Amino acid sequence: MVFQHSCNSSWTRFGNEADFVVACDLLLTAFAAVPFMVIESKKIGMKRVWLYILAGFVSAIAFVFPFWLAMRELHLSKNSTKSFTSKNDVHSLVSERELAGGKLENFIFEGRRVDVWTPAEYDATTPLLVAHDGANFLLDVNETWNHQNWGIPEAIAAGRIVAKDGKLPIIVGVYRVDDNQRMAELAPEDILKTRPHMLENLGLIKKPDDLDFAANEYQDLLALRLVPELAKRYGLKPDPSRTAQIGASLGGLAVIYGVSRHPEVFGTALGLSTAWPLGYQELIDHLVAGLPKGVRVYTDVGTEELDATYSKWHYNFVEAMDKAGWKRDLEYKAELYPGTGHKESWWGARVEHPINWWLNS
Numbered sequence: 001m002v003f004q005h006s007c008n009s010s011w012t013r014f015g016n017e018a019d020f021v022v023a024c025d026l027l028l029t030a031f032a033a034v035p036f037m038v039i040e041s042k043k044i045g046m047k048r049v050w051l052y053i054l055a056g057f058v059s060a061i062a063f064v065f066p067f068w069l070a071m072r073e074l075h076l077s078k079n080s081t082k083s084f085t086s087k088n089d090v091h092s093l094v095s096e097r098e099l100a101g102g103k104l105e106n107f108i109f110e111g112r113r114v115d116v117w118t119p120a121e122y123d124a125t126t127p128l129l130v131a132h133d134g135a136n137f138l139l140d141v142n143e144t145w146n147h148q149n150w151g152i153p154e155a156i157a158a159g160r161i162v163a164k165d166g167k168l169p170i171i172v173g174v175y176r177v178d179d180n181q182r183m184a185e186l187a188p189e190d191i192l193k194t195r196p197h198m199l200e201n202l203g204l205i206k207k208p209d210d211l212d213f214a215a216n217e218y219q220d221l222l223a224l225r226l227v228p229e230l231a232k233r234y235g236l237k238p239d240p241s242r243t244a245q246i247g248a249s250l251g252g253l254a255v256i257y258g259v260s261r262h263p264e265v266f267g268t269a270l271g272l273s274t275a276w277p278l279g280y281q282e283l284i285d286h287l288v289a290g291l292p293k294g295v296r297v298y299t300d301v302g303t304e305e306l307d308a309t310y311s312k313w314h315y316n317f318v319e320a321m322d323k324a325g326w327k328r329d330l331e332y333k334a335e336l337y338p339g340t341g342h343k344e345s346w347w348g349a350r351v352e353h354p355i356n357w358w359l360n361s
Contacts, residue, residue, distance in 0.1 A: 100153040102168075104138060109226060115139070115173040116230070117152070124237040127169035127359060128230065130222055130266075132186060132247035132254050134173025136344050151348030160352040163359040170234060174222065181214060186250040187278065188257040189215035191286045198279035215257060223262035240267030240294070244358050248272040248347050249306075252299060256287050259295040268296045270354040272347045273306070276313030284313065288320045297321075297332040298354040305341030333357055 040046075094113075096105040102119045115138045119126070131137045137150050152171060155161050161168065176182060192198055193213055222245075231238050245255040245266050252271025259269045276284060291297065301307050301314040318334045326332045335353065340346040 099138075100156040102156075104153075109229070110221065112177045113175040114226070115175075117156075117171040118234065119168040119170070122167070122170060122234065122236075124235055125239075125242065126167050126234075126236060127163075127242040127244070128172070128227065128236060128238060129169045129270075129355065129358075130172045130174060130227070130243075130245050132174060132245070132251035133182075134175045137173035138171065139173075148344035149348060150344055150351050152351060155348070155352050161355050161359075162352075163356075167359075169355070169359065170230070170236070172226075172230065174226070181212075183250060184212050184214040185218040186247070186254040187213075187215060188253055188283070188287065189213040191257075191279065191283060191290075195279070195282065195286075198283060215254070216261070219254075219258050219261045222258065223265040227265055238265065240265060242267075244268035244270055246270040246272075246354065248344075249275045249342065250278070253278060253283075253287070256291070256297060256299075259297070260287070260290045260292060263292045263295050267294065268358045269298065270358060271297070271299045272350075272354065273301055273310060273342050274299045274314070274317075276310055276317060280313060281316055284317050284320050288317070288324055291324075291326075296330075296358070297326075298335075298357055299332075300335040300337060300350070300354070302337045302340035302342065302346060304339060305343070307340065307342045311336070330361065 094106045094108060096103055098104075099117060102117055104115060104117050106113055106115045108114075113134070115134055117138050131150075136148060138152055139149055140153075152161075156168065163169075176185060227238055227243065230236065240263060243266050245258045245268075247253075247255045248271070252274030253276075255266075255269035255271045256274075259266045279286075299314065299317060301310045303311060314334065314336070318328075321332050321334075322328065328334070333354075337346070337350060340349070
């Protein structure tokens, strides 16, 4: 019955139903006939039974061939659906539309949504910018959960994002699978795992009851799987000097952690309103100590809302970088934006500053 059900549900793989029925009947006959031929030949002393069996297999090729063709079509159809592949699952294009003189596509990549904006023209050396908290990065304010965004399309359309060589970057917004996992994915895992007392410093940010660290896995996904897939799809030749991460608040910590974990992929960290109070001076010291030479870091802070509690530690980071020998404005850049606070509308108003520094210095 199982075999019959399989046959009934699979005949559409064949050119027609008749071919399918013949192939199934032949297979059943072979399983029954071959043992009977062998046993009966032994009983009556009939020799060279293998010649008859061989002849049967040769003649059956004409009937089995449609079965092989059906399996071939099935294999090809599976491969053709892999428009965006990895070792874990199939990543397919969900939608695309014109935006800011380029194109916005979104994919499902290993269970999470990824938005990709490509300029009208790009080539193998086009820069690549990967953004955390992608849900608010490339969409219109009417499409975001809090009706705010980073204003990237607006900045591009207004000509605020510029590059000396004229190459606008491909911009990627990476979503979370679970919004409750934001801290788990963005907080610097190796530092917090060995110093869990830092979580007591959260203050205005709600301390999670049970933090299942996922930052290493998340950063590995970006560097080892997502960037190679993007390179394949868009014909890029990634280079750390042309590949950056951008994020805000916890995302500002994540970008520094990302270039420290994978400097061979990401050469620049762009952090806005970086959440230094997660670990205060201890966190600053460990992040600065872990920065590999050759990477670049941008960080900034406002003076209103949550940013009002960040400014002291922002300057402590600057002092730590100076003491460690990093060249200000060239290898790292730190900015203060008086009168600005801790939300997307503020970050969107200045988003071109870190991006242009990365592209042009």
